[in-house]
Amino acid sequence: MSTAPDLERFRSLFEPKGIIVAGASSHPGKFGFVAAHNILAHGYAGRVFLTNREGGTILDETAYRSVDEIPDGAADLVFVCTPPASLPELLASCARKGVKAAFVSSAGFGEAGAEGLAAERALAALCAELGILLAGPNGQGIISTPVSLCAQIIAPYPPAGRIAVASQSGGFVQAFLNYARSSGVGVSRAVSAGNSASTTVADYLEYFAADAATDVSLIYVEGLADGRAFFEKARAAAARKPIVVLKGGVTAGGQRAAASHTGALATDDKVFDGMCRQAGLSRASTVEEAFEIAASFAVHPLPRGPRVFVLTTAGGWGVLTADRISQSRDLELLPLPPDLLAAFDSRLPPRWSRNNPADLAGSETRDTVLECLELAVAHADVDAVVLLGVGIQSNLGDLERRGRFYPGHGLERIVEYHERQDARYATATVELSRKYGKPVLVATELADAQPTNPGIVKLKELGSFAYASSHQAATALEHLYRYRRYRDRRGLA
Amino acid sequence: MPATRTLSEFESKQRLAAAGIPVAAERLCADQRTAESAAVELGFPVAVKLCGDAIAHKTERGLVRLGLRDGEGVRLAAAELLAAARPADGPVALLVARMVAGKRELIAGCATDPTFGRCVMLGIGGIFAEILADVVFRLVPLSRVDGHEMLEELTHRAWLGAFRGEPAVDREQLVDALVGLSRLAEQDRAIRSIDVNPLIIAEGRPVAVDALIELEEA
Numbered sequence: 192m193s194t195a196p197d198l199e200r201f202r203s204l205f206e207p208k209g210i211i212v213a214g215a216s217s218h219p220g221k222f223g224f225v226a227a228h229n230i231l232a233h234g235y236a237g238r239v240f241l242t243n244r245e246g247g248t249i250l251d252e253t254a255y256r257s258v259d260e261i262p263d264g265a266a267d268l269v270f271v272c273t274p275p276a277s278l279p280e281l282l283a284s285c286a287r288k289g290v291k292a293a294f295v296s297s298a299g300f301g302e303a304g305a306e307g308l309a310a311e312r313a314l315a316a317l318c319a320e321l322g323i324l325l326a327g328p329n330g331q332g333i334i335s336t337p338v339s340l341c342a343q344i345i346a347p348y349p350p351a352g353r354i355a356v357a358s359q360s361g362g363f364v365q366a367f368l369n370y371a372r373s374s375g376v377g378v379s380r381a382v383s384a385g386n387s388a389s390t391t392v393a394d395y396l397e398y399f400a401a402d403a404a405t406d407v408s409l410i411y412v413e414g415l416a417d418g419r420a421f422f423e424k425a426r427a428a429a430a431r432k433p434i435v436v437l438k439g440g441v442t443a444g445g446q447r448a449a450a451s452h453t454g455a456l457a458t459d460d461k462v463f464d465g466m467c468r469q470a471g472l473s474r475a476s477t478v479e480e481a482f483e484i485a486a487s488f489a490v491h492p493l494p495r496g497p498r499v500f501v502l503t504t505a506g507g508w509g510v511l512t513a514d515r516i517s518q519s520r521d522l523e524l525l526p527l528p529p530d531l532l533a534a535f536d537s538r539l540p541p542r543w544s545r546n547n548p549a550d551l552a553g554s555e556t557r558d559t560v561l562e563c564l565e566l567a568v569a570h571a572d573v574d575a576v577v578l579l580g581v582g583i584q585s586n587l588g589d590l591e592r593r594g595r596f597y598p599g600h601g602l603e604r605i606v607e608y609h610e611r612q613d614a615r616y617a618t619a620t621v622e623l624s625r626k627y628g629k630p631v632l633v634a635t636e637l638a639d640a641q642p643t644n645p646g647i648v649k650l651k652e653l654g655s656f657a658y659a660s661s662h663q664a665a666t667a668l669e670h671l672y673r674y675r676r677y678r679d680r681r682g683l684a
Numbered sequence: 685m686p687a688t689r690t691l692s693e694f695e696s697k698q699r700l701a702a703a704g705i706p707v708a709a710e711r712l713c714a715d716q717r718t719a720e721s722a723a724v725e726l727g728f729p730v731a732v733k734l735c736g737d738a739i740a741h742k743t744e745r746g747l748v749r750l751g752l753r754d755g756e757g758v759r760l761a762a763a764e765l766l767a768a769a770r771p772a773d774g775p776v777a778l779l780v781a782r783m784v785a786g787k788r789e790l791i792a793g794c795a796t797d798p799t800f801g802r803c804v805m806l807g808i809g810g811i812f813a814e815i816l817a818d819v820v821f822r823l824v825p826l827s828r829v830d831g832h833e834m835l836e837e838l839t840h841r842a843w844l845g846a847f848r849g850e851p852a853v854d855r856e857q858l859v860d861a862l863v864g865l866s867r868l869a870e871q872d873r874a875i876r877s878i879d880v881n882p883l884i885i886a887e888g889r890p891v892a893v894d895a896l897i898e899l900e901e902a
Contacts, residue, residue: 418799422823456807456819462797465821468837469830520836680829 200324201398203291205335209266214273215241217249223272225344233341258284271295286321295327301386315389330385331361352377353406353489357395363411375651376486379404393424400428407488413439429471433488436472437481471677473670487667491630493675496574498525500567501548504580509548512661521669568623575630582637582646584609613646621653633657634664687901696895703864707892710781716762722780723758729783734765736776789882794869809882826866831859851888874899
C-alpha cells in the first residue's frame, strides 16, 4: 500500500544531484547499457556513477565494482538494472551512501507469479525501512527535462515542456513522448510506474500537483489496487492542476451478477467515468486524444464560458465545425452578436456568411482576417475562438513553387506573401490568446498533411500547435471548458 | 464476498423516508379486512403487494397487484397474495399503497463497486432501463454539485424537462433524493446496495414506489 509521498524524496527521483546506475553494462544490447547511455548522452548535469561487478570501462566511464566505492552523499538516486536477488544488499549499500530514491527497472516481480509478488512486497518493505522512495519495479524509466534527465530504457527523449506523464504501461510513456516530439508540446517529467509496488500513479499525481515545472498531468491506468485512495489523491491534485486520464481495460469487467438492478447496471466503466467527473479528471477515449487534451491544457488558457465563435476562410470546414459545436453537450455556438455583425459588415465583402461560423469569403489578400480575428477574440460574449483556414495560402504557394513557371510571372512575390500571411495568422492566434486570456484554436488538416507549412511551423515555434481537424479542436475545448466549470462550481479559483 | 440479506419493501422504504427520500403513502396490513380499510383511508386506486424480508423479486412471482379501484378488488387481491406465499418466504404481510400517477420512471440506488466502494446511481427507469443503460454514477459521499452534474450527464437529460403535460422534474428534489441515498449508505456501513425502482416522477416530484435494501450479514 502506498503511503503519503515525501516530496523531498520525489525530488531525488526527478531532480537528483547524482545518479548511480547499478548493473551498468558495456554490452549495447543490455538494459544496463541502454540506461547508462541515455543518462550520459542527454546532458544530465549531475554526477553519474556506473557500477558493474567486473569493473572496467563503460561508455568512457570507469565503472565501480560496488556501490561502497562511491563517495558518500554524491548520489541520491539509483537506477537499478540488476536481478531481483541482488536488490536487498544493493539497496542497503545505496541507503548508506545517502540514496533517497530508487528506480527499479528489473523484472521478475509481481508480474511473474506468486514468488515474484512475495519478492515485490519484500522489496517495498525494505525500501520503506531504508527510507528510499521506490519507483517500479518492472518500469521503463524516468524523464525529467528541467535537469535533462533521460533515465530510461525506451525512447524518445522529448522536448522540454509543461506536461507530466505517469503510466502503468511503459509503452504509453513512449507513445506520449513521441506525441510530444511530433507536436512540439513538451514534457516536464515522465515516469513508467511499472508494478507500482509502493509508489502509485496517484502518488505521482500528488507530486506533479506540487511541482513548479508542471502545468498538467497525463496518466494511463489499468488496474487500481486501492480505488478510494486513487480517487482522493487524484481529486486533491485536480483541484490544483488539470489531469488527463486514459483508462485501459474498460470492457474487461463487463456487467456483474448482482442482486440489484443498480448493481447490474454498475459496470466498471460507468463507475470509473463517474469517479473521473467527481474528481475533476479529464477522461480521454484514445491515446492520441489523451495527449492532445493534455497539450491543450498546457498551451491554452481555460475558456471562461461555453460560447464558441468560429472563423473560417475554408467554407465547409466552418459548417462542420459549427455542427459539431451545436451538438456538443458542453459548448455553445454563440449566435452572432449584432455589434460583431456590424463590425464585420464594415470590413468584409457583402458575400461573407453574416453568421457564426463567420466565413470570411476569400478576404485573405488583405488584413481583414486579422482584424476580424481580433474583433472576435476581444468580444465580451466570446469565450473561445476556432480559426479555420490557416495554411491554405501557403499550401497554394507550395503548388505554385513546384510548377514550371516559378519564380517568374510574379509567382515568387505572391508565394512569399502567402507564406508571410499564414505565419502572421498563426502568430496572431497566440498573441491574441495571451492578450485577451481566451483560447484561440487553429484547426486544419495541414497539421498532418503539410507539417512544413509556414502557418503550422510558426505555431510550433511559438509553443502552440494546430489540431488536425476541427472535431479534435472541439473535443479539446470541451475538456478545457468542463475543467473550468468543475472549478467554478466548487469555488476553486 | 460476505453473505447478504434483504430488507422487506416496507422496511426499505421506511429507511428511505427517514433519509428524506419521498416514498408513496402506504400501510402494512395483516389481512384482507385491514387491507381494505387501509385502501379506503389512502384513497383509490391502490396497489397491493406481498411483503416480507425474504421476498426480493415480487414482479417475477406475480406478487404485485396494481390499479385496484374498490374494496372488493383489494379483498380479492389480498386473498390471492396471501395464498401465494411460500413457506420459504417466512413471515409475510400485505403492503397497500396509493397508486402514484406519473408517465416517467427513474431508477436510483446505491451499489458497491469492487474498486471504488459504495456509489450512488441515477438512471432512466422503466421497462427499457437495462437496454438503454442510461445511468450515471458517483462515489459516496455525494455533494449537491455532484448530484446536479449527475442529472446533466444522463444521455437523455431532456427527459427531465416538461413532458406530455407533466411539469419538468424538480431538480432540487431529485438531488435531495440522491444525496439522501448517499447519506443512508454512509450512515449504515452494512448497506451493500439500494434499489429504488421505480422512482416515479409525479407532478414533477420524484416518489419512491418500490425499494429494496440489501445488507451484509453481520
